[in-house]
Amino acid sequence: MANLNIGGQSDDAFYRYKMPKLVSKIEGKGNGIKTVIPNMADIARALSRPTAYPTKYFGCELGAQVKIDEKTDRYIVNGAHDAAKLQSLLNGFIQKFVLCPSCGNPETDIIVDKAGLIQMYCNACGRRNKGENVHKLATYIVKNPPVNNAYGKKGKADKADKKSKKNGASTPTEEEEEEDRDDDFTKKIKEEAAAIPDADNFKSALGDDWSVDTSAEGAAARMRELEGSVKTQMTLDDDEDDEDGENPYELFGIYLEETPKATDAEIIAKTEELGITGKSRAVTVLIQCIFTDDMSREIKARTPLLRKFVTTEKDQKALLGGMERVLITSKTLMLKAPHVLKAFYDNDIVEEEVILKWGEKPSKKYVSRDEAKDVRARVEPFLRWLAEAESDSEEDSDEE
Known part of the structure; x- marks a missing residue:
């Protein structure tokens, strides 16, 4: 199967970024006529994009329904559309959702930021540009973002683990580190426990007023304190209810x-x-x-x-x-x-x-x-x- 340069701009036979030429197959008759794209999975793989993206793009541009079945590797666009027309539309998809706006390289990742906007991260030049957010496909991408590993850099722990394995040692696991911390903590508890007075000296350590006053006067004082607390809470609740309550x-x-x-x-x-x-x-x-x-x-x-x-x-x-x-x-x-x-x-x-x-x-x-x-x-x-x-x-x- 013939390969094309991704983007359709370069005629260089040694251009490294290639994709399969789109193949279409028209099936059915009348209202049931449809166009099947047998090699859509190969094209999407070459572009590093989910198969749904270019297929949905065709539907948006042609105003036609599409059917995507990744399990059976079947991608359908309703209506009769020849390969040349779909290839031209695919080039439009590549320009909008694949090529880096800065360097024109197709080594990009789509990232949906917290604001729900599409960003393009280029693995070639390292720039992060604003992506295409106006096209109808953008709505689908925001709702179904791709899984990217562009920023999945290994941390120091990964590097240390790799180095230790190379030297025949292993990095302590989280459980082992937790056990070490527990040992230190246990020592501290024992030291503090030794300073706690025993039962005979407990009352003197707390002072003379450590017990609850069970007399009638003490009970009445606690009741007055409790009533004051309840009234305070009711006042706060009433203040919240005093809002205008407009819908x-x-x-x-x-x-x-x-x-x-x-x-x-x-x-x-x-x-x-x-x-x-x-x-x-x-x-x-x-x-x-x-x-x-x-x-x-x-x-x-x-x-x-x-x-x-x-x-x-x-x-x-x-x-x-x-x-x-x-x-x-x-x-x-x-x-x-x-x-x-x-x-x-x-x-x-x-x-x-x-x-x-x-x-x-x-x-x-x-x-x-x-x-x-x-x-x-x-x-x-x-x-x-x-x-x-x-x-x-x-x-x-x-x-x-």
């Missing part, structure tokens, strides 16, 4: 309605101010307040903000609940319900599995059960299409 989610909703032109940064800052950052309920409020009757088109423009809020499956469910509440308020929106749900799916805000599970059973958590049934009936065409597409992919895998 932060209601305040967030009011803010969104009163400031419709607020920027994404301002909205995020408001959640931090109200202490509801990362809360699923904040997602529901957000969905109810930032969209109009043109919701299906507005979702794409709001995608960067939504991705900041929707980071877990629970958040996705909260988003769907907010969507239900919005849809039932407008006949115009209800007619566009399938397009609204598809927009959330197309922009990688809500995953396929979450949507299908949501569609299985109406819930009265966000709206009445009848309203929930009505919403699901409206989006039934999209749910059916999504389920059939997944079923076709599973059947294709079983046939193999």
Whole structure:
């Protein structure tokens, strides 16, 4: 099989970074036609990336569903796509998610930092650059980061252990070190124990007032002290209850309605101010307040903000609940319900599995059960299409 230079920029026959040329195989007919990439695992291995990354990238660029089955080594992109077209897209993936922005070398590792941003660490030049965080694939990478060993340097203990093994000795284990520490500690205890007075001298060592006063006066004094402590605790509790008690989610909703032109940064800052950052309920409020009757088109423009809020499956469910509440308020929106749900799916805000599970059973958590049934009936065409597409992919895998 022919090999290509990684990146497609160098014609040097002796260029050291090579990858297999992409091979595609078109299967099926009509609506079930699909493209299989038999050597995707070899390509991903050459690029030092998980197989899901380039496969998902194809799906994002082509607007097509993909099927990834690492156990059977089968990678599918729905639709008919020739090898040349996919190879061109693969070069785009390499430019964005493989090559070092500083030196152009493909010896890089993807790292997702604490802020949820992709960083590129280059093992050739040693630089750490900001990666591609705008592309749709970035959302998937952040949720499914690769396992990197770029910073897995051995410490002094490892080096000492290696050196001792070379000399025929072994480094003391943690248990052995603990036993040594216990010996020292035991010695210290024995020394301190020797200074403790025996039973005969115990009372004199503590003084004359070491015992509890059991008289009526002593009991009354202890009761007064206890009552004072309880009153103090009740006062503290009352002070906590004296807070205004305003619901932060209601305040967030009011803010969104009163400031419709607020920027994404301002909205995020408001959640931090109200202490509801990362809360699923904040997602529901957000969905109810930032969209109009043109919701299906507005979702794409709001995608960067939504991705900041929707980071877990629970958040996705909260988003769907907010969507239900919005849809039932407008006949115009209800007619566009399938397009609204598809927009959330197309922009990688809500995953396929979450949507299908949501569609299985109406819930009265966000709206009445009848309203929930009505919403699901409206989006039934999209749910059916999504389920059939997944079923076709599973059947294709079983046939193999």
